[in-house]
Amino acid sequence: MNIADTPVRDIDLENEECRVSEGLEPPPLIRSLRELGQLNPVVLLERGGRLTIVCGFRRLHATRRLGRESVPARILGEADFSPLHPLEFALRDNLATRRLEPLERARALCKLVETGLPRERIVRDYLPLLDLPPREEALQSQLLIDRACPGLRRCLAGGVLAQQSVEALAKRTPPLQERFSLLVERVRLSASLQRQVLGLLGELAARDGAPWGAPLDGKEVAAVLEDPSLSPSQKGERLHEALYRLRHPRLTRARDRFRRRERALGLPGSIRLAPHPYFETADIRVEFSAPDAARFRELAGELERAARSPGLEELFEVEGETP
Amino acid sequence: MMEYRPGEVIVEAGSWGDSATADILRNLPGVPRRTVEDAGGVSASRDTLVLARHRGKFLKQCQGSGAEMCCNYFIASYAWNCHFGCTYCVLQSYLDGSGIVVCTNIEDFLGDIGRTLAESPDRTFRIGTGELADSLALDPITGYSRRVVPFFARLPNGILELKTKSDRVANLEGLEHGGRTVVSWSMNSRRICRSEEACAATLEERLAAADRCRRWGYRIGFHFDPIVHYEGWEEEYREVVRMIFSVVDPGDVAWISLGALRFTPHLRERLIERHPGSRLPWGEFVPGHHGKLRYFRPVREEIYRKMNSWIHECAPGVLVYLCMESRLVWERSLGCGVRDARHLSDCLDAAPLCRFRS
Known part of the structure; x- marks a missing residue:
């Protein structure tokens, strides 16, 4: 086994072909490296005189952050990974020790597709490995999530938006995605309310022949968002109510009248x-x-x-x- | 209207012994055909005509039976599925992928009806063949109307309703119907006919066909179903009511039914997926009877109240009824002309046999 202390400057940190991890400089890892040093070597691929990372993106970025100039690394050639693609190697290495976060899962699948691996193989072999059903639609959902704008990714990582919601929103234009991510940072919506709000926005757009999300510009929604007396959860409920009123005007008027x-x-x-x-x-x-x-x-x-x-x-x- | 011309005919092996099979194939020269042992497992588009024997009962009670104001209707099917592909049609989710199936043991169909009616001689059976297929759209191919209409003419307690969106009535000419067949047209506003029933006959074609049937002595029915609520619906539906009575004398009309748009959530999803331009799914719907989505009650009541008044402006004596609505909706939109479900059933049973004065 070829493990060598390798200068960080010799490694192409920009090549993310095999990157699975989402956050590259997690504080606990930096703390561990500072206190204990690097216990496991990273895995590098030597190809055409260049070294790229296969396993250890976070360790390498953290090492650089700490100002260290070299890392212990195991350096392999392409033939050493065969018959797997280096990305498959990286993915399996990650899965051996941890469960991937939703964004990491989506990123891994997207990169597997980019390697040119047959889709049927990805669906059959990798979706179950990632706790996903072996169906083409499940793969398509993951590819959508991977394309989500930074705001949506932030909301998914932070648990503000459910995966299903991100998947639905990722079909929208990037400005709309960003807009919705800013909205849900101000109001709290349970997964069920997210589904209902997104459904109502879709129905209103179709009914009115208006752009998706147009009601978010309306005075009803503005009144909810600007009300300082409401908590984020209350705002979420009121947002849903405002949209429901727009979608079911007669029914909600009848309910109001009954209560009056x-x-x-x-x-x-x-x-x-x-x-x-x-x-x-x-x-x-x-x-x-x-x-x-x-x-x-x-x-x-x-x-x-x-x-x-x-x-x-x-x-x-x-x-x-x-x- | 779009004529049905299948791209292929699949014949179930057992159907070759039925005379109807030869008759149907004679009407489809040049269409490729193949035989299968059992047509039950056939998966095909509507482009495929499947000729098969039906092994179960032919006569069933309408799904409305048991509802608060049910008209006590019976359904008899000798065909399943329809090539018109109307956007809102329940057959899209119910019979998708089975081709258009025509049963070839038509003698068993008639036998089943004959036996059932003979077992209950004191009861009148109103029987429609237009629930799971259009009653007449395939008639130029099957010719079944020429067998079924005279059969009903001889039944003392049966009334046949042929319900259609087509204008294929030629086979009805000269038949001995004995006043026991009502030929009915499903009607809609011109806008909805064009956008949602594009392959069916136009309003003018339907009315011209109704006029021919009227002249041949048939009683006529009209079903405004599904009525769609949209901006400007009033003027457009009222125009259709006027059109009807400019062609048909009120005395020729056995009944007119009204039903506002409703669908299962699944069918609505299918509609959105398959017909993204359709405006139908975007009304104000609420969950109703059997989980179906329907317009909010006051909207339905307004539709029925107005339609009823426009119909009665033109034809004061014509029997108007609602399909699968509660007594509350009946009372609030049509008044108390019909007391209860039994009374409704009696009125409809009697309607084809008596002529209202205009």
């Missing part, structure tokens, strides 16, 4: 009136709970009073919602 009429009845908060979620029937469910007979009588009295109110009939109407 319910309030006008003056019932105590412990009595809840629930219409059919889509007003498909006129039925209203009445709910209350009482800990004892006295409270029961009290609430029943409130209902009796509401039953005499002239506003009760209006509660059963969904009229006036047609243009």
